Amino acid sequence: MKTTSKKQYILHTELHKPYKKPNNRITYIHRESNRPPSIIKNLPQCIEKCLTNNSSNAKIFEDAAIPYNEAVKKNGHVKALKYAGKKTNSTTENENKRKTPNKETKETKTRNRRKRRITWFNPPNSKNVSSNIGKKFFNLLNSCFPPNHKLHKINNKNTVKLSYSCTPNIKQIISSHNKQIINETSKKASTTKLCNCRDKPSCPFKENV
Template sequence: MGSCDGAETCELVGLYLLSQLEDLGINVGLYRHDGLAVTNKTPRQVEIIKKKMCSIFWNNGLNITIEANKKVVDFLDVTLNLNTGTYKPYKKPNDIVRYIHAHSNHPPVIIKNLVQGTEKRLSNNSANAKIFEEAASTYNAALKQNGHTKQLSFVGNKSSEINDNVANTTLNETTDKTSQQRATKGAGHTRKRRITWFNPPFDKSVATNIGKKFFTLLSACFPRDHKLHKIINRNTIKLSYSCMTNVKNIITNHNKAILKSKENQNSTEKLCNCRIKNECPLEGKCLQKCVVYQATIKQKKKPEQVDTYIGITENHFKTRYNQHKSSFRLSHRKFDTTLSERIWNLKENKKEFALSWKIMEKSNAFSTSTKKCNLCLLEKYYIISKKPSLKKRKELLGTCMHRDRRSHLLAHACAPHSQHKQTNDPDEIDCFEKSS
């Protein structure tokens, strides 16, 4: 856990381990790296099962901590009690319940459904109304502190309703069997629409009705007689506002950036590994990471004719620079980038030129926590504002290469060894454009 694909990897490993635990005769549930099992075996038999489980994990190169023969357990956000057959909400002792303020800069639908969502979660985690009332006091106080006036109330529990209706369902099981089969058969032929979501950030200071204008534009650009109307219409395109970064995160990130810059100034980190320092493309700072860079071509006989290229790399700039040099030198990589294509064009026409490099800005690549890639967004910003002559406008519509790279790494790890692509290019998936 904690890596870019930690949750997905944990679920895959968990499913594999669950398949090996099937023969132990116990009911096992798993959420990420937390598991829970229940059985009616004797304490001695439970200890034997515990040793077998430890052996299975050990054979797979994993360690596990097991607490056996417990009647009351805290699992995720629920406390389960086998002695009384009840369950109740659970939170860690030092956890502080926090809610957004009633007048916060959030989409109205989020603030409106905040209390309702809290009620539903607490009700589902409470076996009865008495347990709910005991747990709700903490949450009511937190809601009141943040300007929410409505009090939480118990809304019932679907699981208890299901248990109450088990007998009636059993009596009618034979009668309803045929109708259920027909319904299942019919449902199997129903195809769901592929929905594409547009998530503009919400801000109360913006007076423009973004949603209305977006759908008006959608109807104008893709009318019923348009060839793409079947896949781009109001039924397949939906809008939902996203939240802006909160003030606490903005301040925290700002402080981190300042402290990190001071640490870099005081550190002895190597910034250049060029053998001949005078030939460093960035004047002794070629080992910078996560940068937006610019390449400038000036023809010696026509100094007024300047070509510019904007690029990004998550890796060291020196690694990306060596890839560019390789595309300038090897004919089969001539069309790797629009920059290499332009260099080859000048060389074939025997025109002398000078090539210079500079860092435009540094930023963070795709993060699995924020689901954003500031590096790719920054590149698009510079393409729009600087209008480089060697960059195509269609790249503004391209997807994030760093997000795709993380998905590729997970798929690569799960694929058979024979399907793994052999490559010596450490940045090939990351930042090498495809016919850009």
């Protein structure tokens, strides 16, 4: 899955547009693939945001989004890519003024803020599993570490979070296996000591020359 596109500047017009290599094939994960729902749902939005940031205006976006729209539709995604628009400088300045508090309050907040130690549980995602793994996991957490337990401060819903992970497909498994075998053979070949004699023809171990 590749959602990034580089920015190409047009010097004589002072505009920029998304750049794609001529022979580059755009591929995305299919809508029915065995991936977490959040990834599949947010994929068109990520592509849309990336193309919008790399486009100066809506016309450039529409011209550049044609192959990306085709790739998205080909993989079963219904949503078409649309130009999201960019915020003006005045709106961003006003938002920054609202968001950034005074210096004194900011320093006191950072001083008093304590970093929460979170433990993540990342089970592999699979559509073949019908059980609600997250619900069962947190029920198990509550039953094993009730409020009167001495480890409840460490193991509770606020300190333990759950996020599904993507397992590698068959192609990735085979390629990683092949790389491992190739690396092992190359290491063995590099560890064999060769002859360091000054007079090579008179070396008793001619097979190491």
